[in-house]
Amino acid sequence: MKILVIIPTYNEKENIQKLVEKILNLNLNLLIVDDNSPDGTGEIADELARMYSQVKIIHRQDERSEGLSRRDGYRYALTYDYDYILEMDADLSHNPEEIPKFLQQIRECDVVIGSRFISGSKQVGRSIFRRLGSRLANFYICKMLKIENIRDCASGYRCYRREVLEKINLNDINFTGPASLIKLLFKGYELGFKIKEIPITYWERKFGRSKKNSPWFIIEALWTVFKLRFAKNL
Numbered sequence: 001m002k003i004l005v006i007i008p009t010y011n012e013k014e015n016i017q018k019l020v021e022k023i024l025n026l027n028l029n030l031l032i033v034d035d036n037s038p039d040g041t042g043e044i045a046d047e048l049a050r051m052y053s054q055v056k057i058i059h060r061q062d063e064r065s066e067g068l069s070r071r072d073g074y075r076y077a078l079t080y081d082y083d084y085i086l087e088m089d090a091d092l093s094h095n096p097e098e099i100p101k102f103l104q105q106i107r108e109c110d111v112v113i114g115s116r117f118i119s120g121s122k123q124v125g126r127s128i129f130r131r132l133g134s135r136l137a138n139f140y141i142c143k144m145l146k147i148e149n150i151r152d153c154a155s156g157y158r159c160y161r162r163e164v165l166e167k168i169n170l171n172d173i174n175f176t177g178p179a180s181l182i183k184l185l186f187k188g189y190e191l192g193f194k195i196k197e198i199p200i201t202y203w204e205r206k207f208g209r210s211k212k213n214s215p216w217f218i219i220e221a222l223w224t225v226f227k228l229r230f231a232k233n234l
């Protein structure tokens, strides 16, 4: 059973080494997809790749995009024959100690979503304003797309069976921000893959800055959801 952990990075120099070391403690392979971060994250990743053979890195030179970085990661996983593909953020919001739970659950379904909004979930250090905002956004997304029994459709802490990524046309997953995660989940749901949510503890980032400070990401996500619901063949 081959497992790959994909981590998109942009300016995560304070976080990346800590995260990588925790994932290596679990004896897993990981792929960092860095978007030419000006803060030197890519160089730290190169150093980690030199030290540990389980660490691989893609340096993207194209237009900066979290969504397309994730997609480069999925393509890498398919090319190198990984069976299970887990993705998580680099900013330590997603605790790697929870990875074994995902790997346990993926045996019985096709996609496992780490959810911030179900019984047993916790959010630590997040303002009530941000909690409410993401809760409302996810309510809109899941209701509009009629994805039953899923509450956190935009979560970036997930595990897929390779068949899911093989069957979805990855050329269509071409957004800049979280719209990519939403569309991928929607396509998987439409294709009838079994999706399960598990509770996670989500930690507000302590180091580095959020890249979601532009309203563009929210507009892109909400507009994509609208189109997925009402436009055919998107």
Ligand SMILES: Nc1nc2c(ncn2[C@@H]2O[C@H](COP(=O)(O)OP(=O)(O)OP(=O)(O)O)[C@@H](O)[C@H]2O)c(=O)[nH]1
Residues within 6 Å of the ligand: 007, 008, 009, 010, 011, 012, 033, 034, 035, 064, 065, 066, 069, 088, 089, 090, 091, 093, 156, 205, 209, 210, 211, 212
């Ligand atoms: N490769 C790549 N990674 C990105 C880009 N933007 C964000 N990321 C990474 O994607 C993950 C999520 O980004 P965050 O800025 O933490 O976004 P968020 O978690 O929705 O927002 P916060 O709650 O404010 O942290 C992190 O690992 C980032 O480093 C990008 O343009 N390119």
Ligand SMILES: [Mg+2]
Residues within 6 Å of the ligand: 089, 091, 093, 205, 210
């Ligand atoms: Mg974050």
